[in-house]
Amino acid sequence: AQSVAQPEDQVNVAEGNPLTVKCTYSVSGNPYLFWYVQYPNRGLQFLLKYITGDNLVKGSYGFEAEFNKSQTSFHLKKPSALVSDSALYFCAVREPTGANNLFFGTGTRLTVIP
Amino acid sequence: NAGVMQNPRHLVRRRGQEARLRCSPMKGHSHVYWYRQLPEEGLKFMVYLQKENIIDESGMPKERFSAEFPKEGPSILRIQQVVRGDSAAYFCASSPDAATSVLTFGAGSRLTVL
Numbered sequence: 065a066q067s068v069a070q071p072e073d074q075v076n077v078a079e080g081n082p083l084t085v086k087c088t089y090s091v092s093g094n095p096y097l098f099w100y101v102q103y104p105n106r107g108l109q110f111l112l113k114y115i116t117g118d119n120l121v122k123g124s125y126g127f128e129a130e131f132n133k134s135q136t137s138f139h140l141k142k143p144s145a146l147v148s149d150s151a152l153y154f155c156a157v158r159e160p161t162g163a164n165n166l167f168f169g170t171g172t173r174l175t176v177i178p
Numbered sequence: 179n180a181g182v183m184q185n186p187r188h189l190v191r192r193r194g195q196e197a198r199l200r201c202s203p204m205k206g207h208s209h210v211y212w213y214r215q216l217p218e219e220g221l222k223f224m225v226y227l228q229k230e231n232i233i234d235e236s237g238m239p240k241e242r243f244s245a246e247f248p249k250e251g252p253s254i255l256r257i258q259q260v261v262r263g264d265s266a267a268y269f270c271a272s273s274p275d276a277a278t279s280v281l282t283f284g285a286g287s288r289l290t291v292l
Binding site for chain 2: 070096098100105106107108109110113115154158165166167168169170171
């Protein structure tokens with residue numbers, strides 16, 4: 065069975081500081097990993113994904129994530145946070161074979177303080 | 179390209195009534211996924227459909243819930259005899275095929291059961 069854990073419900077960071085949103089996963093085989101962002105009253109927007117290759121993945125809006133197989137983690141990072149980054153962030157996983165549906169974590173609310 | 183279109187955006191039903199939520203996938207997409215988001219929770223997978231076929235319904239409640247994706251027209255998520263616990267945001271996503279791992283999400287339909 066596949067699962068995703070986002071240990072922090074809330075992350076607060078000052079504008080201009082680096083941010084990290086944590087994610088760990090459990091899946092059989094090599095995982096497909098994703099980050100999505102949700103703004104109020106909106107659907108989820110894709111940020112980035114890891115399928116294979118370089119462990120450091122760069123995505124939209126300056127975000128990046130690092131795949132760490134030994135720690136089964138896929139933390140989302142950004143070197144300098146913006147107030148407009150404040151939103152709900154979801155990590156998701158799927159197995160490389162089988163159905164294409166994603167399994168999501170419970171989400172982390174990021175607040176960037178001006 | 180209008181993206182994934184969901185309607186209605188907001189739906190209010192009394193207990194015992196039926197709710198029908200519609201999803202038109204992106205142009206060229208033949209795979210549809212339904213997710214439910216309860217307040218302050220992450221997205222829970224419900225069902226994955228391809229045109230005229232249910233691929234995976236492992237997340238669907240056993241009673242009162244059904245989904246279809248006919249050859250013509252939108253995908254429909256149907257909830258019969260709604261209860262207050264059905265109040266949630268229901269998101270639809272689509273992809274062009276089973277191999278494309280990135281899902282495109284709609285803005286969601288928010289169901290409120292009085």
